[in-house]
């Protein structure tokens with residue numbers, strides 16, 4: 001039986017979709033993962049079986065309030081990482 005956190009999939013999806021609009025000072029994999037981790041810490045986990053997970057995703061996608069909340073948390077996480085990146089931003093660290 002595979003059990004996984006649907007919130008993780010939804011968080012990655014919304015991060016991918018909005019990353020370019022977050023205005024991050026650095027867009028390396030580290031900063032991206034930092035945003036994702038902060039976002040996931042702010043969200044309640046939703047552990048589900050595969051079949052239930054698909055239903056949950058469909059329901060969540062239709063729930064506008066849920067998407068608004070998720071987006072709000074995404075921007076909050078992005079601001080936090082932008083304010084305090086986990087690595088120095090000096091120079092062109094183009095990775």
Ligand SMILES: [Zn+2]
Pocket residue numbers: 026027028029030031032085087
């Ligand atoms: Zn970075």
